[in-house]
Amino acid sequence: MRxxxxxxxxxxxxxxxxxxxxxxxxxxxxxxxxxxxxxxxDFDGLNTVAEVANRLIAPFFAGDPLENDLAEICHQAxxxxxxxxxxxxxxxxxxxxxxxxxxxxKDVGARFLAACMQRLQGDAAKPLNILVATSGDTGGAxxxxxxxxxxxxxxxxxxxxxxxxxxxHQLCCWGENIVSLRVAGRFDDCQALVKQxxxxxxxxxxxxxxxxxxxxxGRLLPQMSYYAHSSxxxxxxxxxxxxxxIPTGNVGNSLACIWARKLGLPxxxxxxxxxxxxxxxxxxxxxxxxxxxxxxxLASAMDVGAPSNMERLFHLHPxxxxxRQAIAVQSVSDEEIRQEIQRVxxxxxxxxxxxxxxxFKVWExxxxxxxxxxxxxxxxxxxxxxxxxxxxxxxxxxxxxxALADILERPARRHDIAxxxxxxxxxxx
Ligand SMILES: *Cc1c(COP(=O)(O)O)cnc(C)c1O
Numbered sequence: 001m002r003x004x005x006x007x008x009x010x011x012x013x014x015x016x017x018x019x020x021x022x023x024x025x026x027x028x029x030x031x032x033x034x035x036x037x038x039x040x041x042d043f044d045g046l047n048t049v050a051e052v053a054n055r056l057i058a059p060f061f062a063g064d065p066l067e068n069d070l071a072e073i074c075h076q077a078x079x080x081x082x083x084x085x086x087x088x089x090x091x092x093x094x095x096x097x098x099x100x101x102x103x104x105x106k107d108v109g110a111r112f113l114a115a116c117m118q119r120l121q122g123d124a125a126k127p128l129n130i131l132v133a134t135s136g137d138t139g140g141a142x143x144x145x146x147x148x149x150x151x152x153x154x155x156x157x158x159x160x161x162x163x164x165x166x167x168x169h170q171l172c173c174w175g176e177n178i179v180s181l182r183v184a185g186r187f188d189d190c191q192a193l194v195k196q197x198x199x200x201x202x203x204x205x206x207x208x209x210x211x212x213x214x215x216x217x218g219r220l221l222p223q224m225s226y227y228a229h230s231s232x233x234x235x236x237x238x239x240x241x242x243x244x245x246i247p248t249g250n251v252g253n254s255l256a257c258i259w260a261r262k263l264g265l266p267x268x269x270x271x272x273x274x275x276x277x278x279x280x281x282x283x284x285x286x287x288x289x290x291x292x293x294x295x296x297x298l299a300s301a302m303d304v305g306a307p308s309n310m311e312r313l314f315h316l317h318p319x320x321x322x323x324r325q326a327i328a329v330q331s332v333s334d335e336e337i338r339q340e341i342q343r344v345x346x347x348x349x350x351x352x353x354x355x356x357x358x359x360f361k362v363w364e365x366x367x368x369x370x371x372x373x374x375x376x377x378x379x380x381x382x383x384x385x386x387x388x389x390x391x392x393x394x395x396x397x398x399x400x401x402x403a404l405a406d407i408l409e410r411p412a413r414r415h416d417i418a419x420x421x422x423x424x425x426x427x428x429x
Pocket of ligand 1: 104106137214247249250252253302356380381
């Protein structure tokens with residue numbers, strides 16, 4: 001299997017090369033050249049997320065230098081539980097993506113990517129600089145996944161004042177090979193800075209650069225595996241498709257679900273929940289794509305005004321009508337997020353994070369006929385990561401998961417920079 005750019009450059013490369021490069025040279029994103037077709041029965045006898053992932057991702061690594069390592073990579077990366085927990089039988093479940101080392105779904109992609117890159121490094125003379133722009137959770141997950149990996153440095157860029165204190169700590173508490181930069185700007189400025197670095201030919205001559213943002217194919221492919229695993233589980237039990245509501249920012253997580261359905265997994269409806277950043281809902285309504293600056297919300301990891309993975313979605317659905325048939329999108333306000341956190345606690349005694357709350361609101365607002373279907377609401381982070389928002393709303397403490405407690409004990413360090421290339425360059429090696 002080979003991958004090519006969304007922008008039409010005819011060059012095609014293997015998964016490993018796409019992982020090493022991150023962004024295509026023409027500025028596009030890598031997409032697979034073909035879509036393998038699966039039947040649910042192709043996964044018979046496979047029960048863990050890692051086993052399902054290995055079968056699902058195998059065609060994408062066919063002919064790749066890492067082909068024979070794939071099973072080991074899946075088992076190394078996907079070594080924590082990803083349960084579907086039912087709140088109301090046959091009607092409402094939560095897909096808990098927050099049992100990894102940094103308590104958010106980004107651990108899945110980051111750990112898979114790290115497992116791949118570790119094996120691809122060989123003994124290169126210069127270190128590889130992985131640039132990560134983060135609105136909160138990506139940076140922590142990537143830093144944790146690469147902490148102490150020889151030959152690889154991670155440079156994390158995050159927006160000053162726009163991540164929660166606990167998130168910030170997770171960005172800044174790692175070993176020598178992780179550099180944390182607090183940028184005077186928003187997430188979009190961080191992301192633009194990373195793109196600028198990649199598009200700078202001279203810089204790329206001087207430094208080995210790679211990315212670990214949700215544009216990396218090495219993060220998207222493994223994210224399909226929890227949709228495959230959870231939908232297969234339900235299919236085996238009921239013969240019915242499971243439907244998903246996905247809190248969405250840069251569209252990495254939701255794209256993985258759309259891809260998994262395209263590959264033949266038993267997935268029904270897919271609904272995206274955004275916060276007050278309305279770029280995607282406005283597009284579905286008006287048919288005009290108008291990326292813009294992001295606005296700050298309580299679900300800060302979804303504060304994206306120019307979601308980059310949309311470029312991959314446009315490739316699948318060039319016409320807005322076709323996209324309207326594939327997905328639905330709803331925007332959720334901060335006020336609704338607050339209400340939902342309280343309502344979910346009162347009704348089910350579940351503590352949810354502000355991102356997960358957007359999915360609950362979308363479920364709450366479903367028309368009656370759709371509400372009859374079985375829905376899996378994607379819980380993207382643990383409530384304890386957003387204690388400063390959740391605790392005052394519930395009037396009680398959120399118990400800290402053990403992994404998070406360990407991380408918060410480590411000392412933290414960071415540097416402040418302006419959102420410019422000149423400010424970034426001194427931190428590359
Ligand atoms: C990153 C993130 C999201 C948004 O995911 P995308 O792939 O960017 O759409 C939602 N919730 C949490 C907790 C996140 O960290």
